[in-house]
Amino acid sequence: MVCLDFSLTPEQEKLKNIAKEFAEKELAPKARELDKNPVFPRDLLKRICELGIGVGAIIPKEYGGNAIGHLARILVNIEIAKASAFMGLALQTIPIGLWVLLHFGNEEQKKKYIPEVAKGEKIACLAATEPTGGSDIANVNTVAKKVGNNYVVNGSKVFITLAPESDVCLFTAKTEGGVSLFVVEKGTEGLILGPADEREGLRAAKVGGIRFKDCKIPEENLVGKEGQGLRAALKGITEVGRPGNIAMAVGISEAVFERTLQFLKDRKLYGGKALAGLQGIQFTLADMYMEIEASKLLAYKVGWLLDQGKTGVEIGKEIAATKAYTSEVAKKVAFKAISLCGAYGTLPGFDLIRYLRDALETDASAGANNVCRMLLGRELTGILSLGG
Numbered sequence: 001m002v003c004l005d006f007s008l009t010p011e012q013e014k015l016k017n018i019a020k021e022f023a024e025k026e027l028a029p030k031a032r033e034l035d036k037n038p039v040f041p042r043d044l045l046k047r048i049c050e051l052g053i054g055v056g057a058i059i060p061k062e063y064g065g066n067a068i069g070h071l072a073r074i075l076v077n078i079e080i081a082k083a084s085a086f087m088g089l090a091l092q093t094i095p096i097g098l099w100v101l102l103h104f105g106n107e108e109q110k111k112k113y114i115p116e117v118a119k120g121e122k123i124a125c126l127a128a129t130e131p132t133g134g135s136d137i138a139n140v141n142t143v144a145k146k147v148g149n150n151y152v153v154n155g156s157k158v159f160i161t162l163a164p165e166s167d168v169c170l171f172t173a174k175t176e177g178g179v180s181l182f183v184v185e186k187g188t189e190g191l192i193l194g195p196a197d198e199r200e201g202l203r204a205a206k207v208g209g210i211r212f213k214d215c216k217i218p219e220e221n222l223v224g225k226e227g228q229g230l231r232a233a234l235k236g237i238t239e240v241g242r243p244g245n246i247a248m249a250v251g252i253s254e255a256v257f258e259r260t261l262q263f264l265k266d267r268k269l270y271g272g273k274a275l276a277g278l279q280g281i282q283f284t285l286a287d288m289y290m291e292i293e294a295s296k297l298l299a300y301k302v303g304w305l306l307d308q309g310k311t312g313v314e315i316g317k318e319i320a321a322t323k324a325y326t327s328e329v330a331k332k333v334a335f336k337a338i339s340l341c342g343a344y345g346t347l348p349g350f351d352l353i354r355y356l357r358d359a360l361e362t363d364a365s366a367g368a369n370n371v372c373r374m375l376l377g378r379e380l381t382g383i384l385s386l387g388g
Ligand SMILES: Cc1cc2nc3c(=O)[nH]c(=O)nc-3n(C[C@H](O)[C@H](O)[C@H](O)COP(=O)(O)OP(=O)(O)OC[C@H]3O[C@@H](n4cnc5c(N)ncnc54)[C@H](O)[C@@H]3O)c2cc1C
Pocket: 089, 093, 125, 126, 127, 128, 129, 131, 132, 133, 134, 135, 136, 158, 159, 160, 161, 202, 207, 361, 364, 365, 366, 367, 368, 369, 370, 371, 374, 386
């Protein structure tokens, strides 16, 4: 009896190939320019969604999604991130809010907000991080005060992917009943989306702040019940955000490795010998390959576990380990690659510095690597290390 099967289904292979072809033909040629002069290409996001491999990947068809599954989403996002990591970040973060609405929203909210975002017609963000520290996610200082049938919101969020581009924003805020989750639409008075920060990595993903200034929101916009906000946000971050980040990191590692290997085969020294033929170089390549292969297998396992119906609570350990590992590998691989390519490694036309800058962003995004280590430590020892 075969218990462990590493093969992909024909459908998964097909979706991966669709993503690869799109990424190579339509994303890769624009990636350098979009890094230099960052604008978020909504048209390209829409095209990815039309191909059935975008924001709606894990959203049920009845809400405008494609229901291709978590493993297929990871496979597809790896291909997209290989060509342009910022689009990998967009596919990582936009569905988080949809997932949260799917599991905590009421039917009216699901029908109102999910389909247009799943089809790439609108953009959504989930805003949890505050200036007081993203790792301390429970320390929410944004306040939603109940006044009659409305909530009046004051506070600010930072480092929110696509903040200035978002049409729909889900956010955490403190209410009388604890931390709660709300949904608000662009154009609501007192809601200031953006501007984007000047960042060094994933630049076209337009990460920026959000402010609420006496922003009046009807009580129907509460998602779930008061006090469920943290649980809801963490479900989205763990089951959708971290797997997205994992795929982005693997995509960066693979792209860097492929470029570097090709360069080392082409580069001839010592009377026409390829650099790739030097044992010292091969050892580094071998190390890079081992870590990327391990990253990929861990990533696939996370997708597979989620497809088995496991929740973020049940497989928090596997997800945290994979998130931190794949991010560390992406950073390390990009760093080593630049060294292997000598002075060519830092030329802008070679893109390795862009990939390194993008790789560095995979650490903080979706729960910092150290926070993943902290979660792992708690799972392994039964002791939460916070508080000394
Ligand atoms: C590209 C990008 C996109 C993002 N998109 C979003 C988004 O869409 N929505 C959103 O809400 N947020 C988003 N974030 C914010 C992200 O969630 C936070 O950056 C992250 O949670 C870390 O918070 P911080 O940056 O405030 O760092 P801090 O929390 O201040 O942490 C700083 C450092 O301390 C370490 N650290 C923290 N706690 C511990 C501990 N207990 N033990 C050991 N080390 C610790 C961290 O690992 C980190 O290295 C994004 C961030 C990035 C970089």
